Amino acid sequence: MKRTDLSKLPCSIARTSNLLGDWWTPLVLREAFFGTKRFDEFIKRLGIGRNVLTQRFSRLIDEDIFVRIQYQDKPPRYEYHLTEKGRALFDVLAAMIRWGDDWLAEAAGAPIELIDTASGKIIKPMVVDAKTLKPIVQRNIEVRKGPGFPSNLKPR
């Protein structure tokens, strides 16, 4: 089955889906955010196949989400570090955590909690408008062509 290339569509949802829609990618990112750096540790923590992980890292390095850094000479060994672009994806995962906690969690509550290391308090992600800091009410939003919309395409 041929996978449609969503990366060329004039839509940030399509482009981001194209990257995160690889089954394991959000979990590889999760592990990286939790501090995992070495190939074998990703394998162990995720129970993912070596081939699948190699393929994911190859793509994520191409996309400038991870960089591969050699930490040992003989034999050569590498660590996988998030780039700034990769670290910025934490917000997308945080929004997923919030929705999953609200709608997919057991009655007992969230499976994991995010703790602010400085205050010791639980962090609960929320998506707001950057200017007003108010939650975004989907019913009150409309969409229009932005400056980066291709001039040869018709907007909906």
Add this chain to the structure above:
Amino acid sequence: MKRTDLSKLPCSIARTSNLLGDWWTPLVLREAFFGTKRFDEFIKRLGIGRNVLTQRFSRLIDEDIFVRIQYQDKPPRYEYHLTEKGRALFDVLAAMIRWGDDWLAEAAGAPIELIDTASGKIIKPMVVDAKTLKPIVQRNIEVRKGPGFPSNLKPR
């Protein structure tokens, strides 16, 4: 290739990925948020195959993201409406829009803009902590077992 079932893992990222990781699902949601309701209109707007869309809707109805509502008797015709759980996914898409706009957009700018219909102003999604309304700094976060973490599993 067998797809691992991520829905049973004690992790809201895994569970949400399991749902959104279907290639077309975020775009079906996007169309629904933009007001599309009818099967043929989804087909037309997304250029998606009928089989694929049928399969996505079947899953998304099972997961209580959409409900199917009959709007015509002869022949029977249906609309697909978002549930409250489905509408709440807008925040995840909003976080994807922000990241895609910041990191995947052309130099010209964002391909689309979200406009608040009341104020006419552009909405820029941002992920913050619900209590402090401050951006979440990934480096200052640690993760711990929450109340919904299965007692028979070892946390990392």
